[in-house]
Amino acid sequence: MNEGVEWAVHSCLNLAWLGEDRAVPAAKLAAFYELPAAYLNKQLQALARAGIVTSTSGPRGGFRLARPPEQITLMDVVAAIEGPDEAFRCTEIRHRGGSGSGSRSETPCAVHTSMRKAELAWRRELASQSIADIAATVDDHSPAAAERVRRWFGDTRT
Amino acid sequence: MNEGVEWAVHSCLNLAWLGEDRAVPAAKLAAFYELPAAYLNKQLQALARAGIVTSTSGPRGGFRLARPPEQITLMDVVAAIEGPDEAFRCTEIRHRGGSGSGSRSETPCAVHTSMRKAELAWRRELASQSIADIAATVDDHSPAAAERVRRWFGDTRT
DNA sequence: TTAAACCTGGACATCTAATATCCGGGTTGT
């Protein structure tokens, strides 16, 4: 799995803590975790294309969540970064060589079906967890975290 | 996901149809699907290390299932080929840069926990499906398949 | 209206892992 997923989820968490009325430049999000700014920017662009964050140009511009964190699931973020492909790619080898000499059946590949079933369970679980859920867990385990983020990003509100 | 997983599952299916008392050379399994023999051999070696198949040297040697297909799950095969690593690799970016200046908390990373939860659902689903289950599905949808395999591999029994 | 701060997207360069091949070894049946 793409490392960008980790970056994207943590970035969404930070954006959630900073509020919707606040735009954060990619460079600043990158500096917070010491990530390569140009590359993180690409992941944020993917989030923007997926409608998870919105971007604004110009000074005081940057990224912010496109909707409340309760309505952003891990599945949304993973799909935005990883793309639409299934992890298991069925190449239909069952139809190659000696195996395919018979009927080029229109029945679905049973191996593919089984792998997809597992992948759907994975997606279902990802879809059941929102950015807000994760933020709540962090707030619960280390209450100072959100405040530390706001401090570092220069937000002065309580 | 590694393409070898697809090869391995299909190979296990074939070995299941051919029975436990029959050793099949890697080259023959590869020819059946027109796969590169030396590379498929590597995947089969991984299955052997994982105890899913057994290998015998010499003429009339080859691979066969190490136990009945009811006792081989998709999870077993995937773990053998893909290795033990989680798909999502947590690099603990939460402790880098400005974020890490505070307490290097011993609390688990919430993002990691959420991703792992989804991955466990995936593994659970894989573990619930055996090679025998898949073989049964294929037998159900295209009853001629098993017989075609036995024919191609030169088995004469009914 | 100029300058600076920001995003956008394409074109690269680099690095890593998957894919694939090869060969020198074993083991075993005939």
Add this chain to the structure above:
DNA sequence: ACAACCCGGATATTAGATGTCCAGGTTTAA
């Protein structure tokens, strides 16, 4: 003894992930 197998390390090859750069555009503020 020979041939048919497996074993596993060394080595290409390739594709994708990672990372950089730049030439545009948009917007704020002076």
